């Protein structure tokens with residue numbers, strides 16, 4: 026069985042950046058591409074960064090039971106399509122999901138064997154600086170994301186692992202260690 030890793034934590038903490046670096050070092054690690062109703066950012070491509078769905082199509086897919094988990098975040102919908110996850114796990118390679126905390130909880134119920142990792146920012150100030158520095162969200166969106174971050178940070182002890190993303194290299198090395206250790210532990214002998 027393919028090992029599933031959930032990487033969660035507040036928006037702007039560096040989940041996407043860490044996963045890119047992690048996949049450079051663990052090339053067999055597959056990324057499950059999420060679905061969302063938010064608009065693509067400059068440079069984002071459909072099917073690569075997200076499956077971009079209209080609100081109507083997303084709702085229809087929810088009705089069909091097509092999602093493993095889904096959640097509303099900052100006024101938009103996000104979710105993991107069962108078909109996407111099945112396709113990624115079918116090769117037997119480890120798979121990573123990058124999702125917010127409500128979705129991570131749903132995955133914990135549906136797939137208790139999945140390894141859940143919470144990424145912690147060095148401080149709330151640093152989180153704000155990263156969100157602002159990324160330049161993808163206006164002031165109102167940054168404030169909304171920081172408000173959600175407060176409750177997400179309060180949930181960090183629910184997760185199997187906590188990794189602080191202060192120095193990028195240190196955090197990536199920690200993630201590589203977790204993925205390699207957990208994958209080896211579940212490999213057939």
Ligand SMILES: Nc1ncnc2c1ncn2[C@@H]1O[C@H](COP(=O)(O)OP(=O)(O)OP(=O)(O)O)[C@@H](O)[C@H]1O
Nearest residue numbers: 035036037038039040041042155159190191192193
């Ligand atoms: N260790 C780090 N040190 C400094 N900057 C970082 C570090 N990790 C990530 N960043 C920067 O922080 C910003 C946010 O990172 P990223 O987009 O990866 O966050 P995210 O958690 O994936 O956000 P979202 O959940 O909104 O997708 C980016 O500009 C990224 O370059």
Ligand SMILES: Nc1nc2c(ncn2[C@@H]2O[C@H](COP(=O)(O)O)[C@@H](O)[C@H]2O)c(=O)[nH]1
Nearest residue numbers: 036059060096098103104105123124125128
């Ligand atoms: N529950 C889910 N959350 C997801 C999924 N894909 C991404 N996300 C999370 O949403 C927020 C906002 O993302 P952004 O791309 O608009 O910055 C962030 O925390 C993501 O991790 C998903 O499939 N399910």
